[in-house]
Amino acid sequence: MSEADQRKTVDLDRGLFFVNYRSAEDPAAPPKVIVAPARGDETQFEFILHPDASEPTLWEPNSGFVIRARSPGRLQIEVLPMRPGGSRSAVVRIEPIQPGRIPAVSHGRVESGRTGSAVKGDGLKVLAHVAGIGDTTAGPNTWIAGPASPSRIEGIALDWADRPDGVEIRYAVQFLKGQSGSGKMVSLGAFAGTRGRAMPLTGIVLEMAGNNEFEFVAEALFLNAPTLRAIGQRVVLSGPTGREPLVGLRIAIERADRALAASNKAATPAKTTSKPSGSGRVRVFRSRPRQTTSVD
Incomplete structure (x- = not known):
């Protein structure tokens, strides 16, 4: 059976799935099960893994993890044998997790002595492809790789x-210098960079337009260099020589007054700029309330 026969693509709606x-x-x-977003849907999914897991791979039956789909997208499921000529037959279920009734209540939060709505930048998600780990998603002000576990970052969305x-x-x-795609601007949601080509990033440019109320607050760690912090509607991050690999990144979007206050408290340097043989099959089930659909 060909490698393609062991790879299934499943369409998921917006929601939470097990x-x-x-x-x-x-x-x-047992074969291992590898789960990944289909090409072009990398920013649609967030994987919620066990604290000891580093990637969305299942190694044996009775294991699993949760997927949060921010919007409809396609999920790719691949099954690989654990030994040459080994079995490639597995049963995987994708089960929706129902939220129940969500009350229509607006909750404010206390911030700097006043009550108000949450800062809109709280909805920011950063996806980065990290060498040896794969795609990793983080919220605002959360390090991907970074000082605690520096690793080469090869692309972002x-x-x-x-x-x-x-x-x-x-x-x-x-x-x-000399590598294609360097410096090409892309729009929100698009992936910029590479995957699995051992091409670490040496710089990032962030631009915002259309509203002066918000700014980027970004920090980057380049190999053998101090952590850089930049604030503004146009941010450029790079190492001292422009050749150092990026090994840590965190990005937030703040209201301009909050970003300025955060900058005044920062203690870090600032840089601000405008397939083996064998037989078998993979069976993937996408569960629905009162109904189970089989994808073979």
């Missing part, structure tokens, strides 16, 4: 769920 590795034909040597009308976001990544 990916459940139910059973395997060969329990002594931004998603801002509560983006105000009229605000435009563009960004670009930079590679070493």
